[in-house]
Amino acid sequence: MGFFDDLAARIEATDSVVSVGLDPDPDRLPEFLDSDLPRWAFNRRVIDATHEHAACYKPNAAFYEDPDGWRALRETVAYAHGKGVPVLLDAKRGDIGNTARQYAKILDDVDAITVNPYLGRDALEPFLAREEKGIIVLARTSNPGATDFQNLDVGNGKHLYEYVAQRAADWNENDNVGLVVGATAPEELEEVRELVPDLPFLVPGVGAQGGDAEAAVEYGLADGVGLVNSSRGIIFAGEDATNESDYFAAAGDAAKRLKRRLNEYR
Secondary structure (H helix, E strand, C coil), rough: CCCHHHHHHHHHHHHCCCCEECCCHHHHHHCCCCCCCCCHHHHHHHHHHHHHHHCCEEHHHHHHCCCHHHHHHHHHHHHHHHHHCCCEEEEEEEEEEHHHHHHHHHHHHHCCCECCHHHCCCHHHHHHHHCEEEEEEEEEEECHHHHCCCCCCCCCEHHEEEEEEHHHHHHHCCEEEEECHHHHCHHHHHHHHCCCCCCEEEECCCCCCCCHHHHHHHHHHHECCEEECCHHHHCCCCCCCCHHHHHHHHHHHHHHHHHHHHHHHC
């Protein structure tokens, strides 16, 4: 069983395509939460509140790259797995030779990873070779500056992000490749889906960035498999709460609302 098989089973079990981003930014935490609350403990509370509605968890590596961070990440992954939820590490890795092989070792701990295709296939080979893991290639991201490079015309009226999507489909020899395609550009989301009808998408941008939920579902899923991510919109949904219980309950409510909203279009 590969990552996307496991994900399909999880989607069916939860009736959800929601990916919950676990990005515990200490600057966003309210004062009533213990200032020394470890990240793994914060994440556990979020997982407890949201796992019934989560098809996947997506921690971003940037929030764990410090002396205690990798321990917190491993604790988080183990706890999510204990709830039956797969974990996709948003790391956007991509480098040459032995460096790429070192980066790919994190797949011993997580179920999938985002990768950057800018250096070409050889930089991604150590990831692609892990048949049982999900390799999610950046194609059209959701940030405003994405157009600086991703929209460049590479010939025959084709944009760079479209070419990346087609190349990623060529690399899908182990049925373990997906794409990051943001919900903030729904027309481009549709264009990419037409080019690669069989690849599942990870669709960011629906939460705090205000992306198009209907387009995210209509074009993000391949045979019902894909993920629509919200990070800040879920884990910081309780910013107006006055106590810890209400804070994490708000995260659960936000995940449930997003699940229902997306299911309107499934």
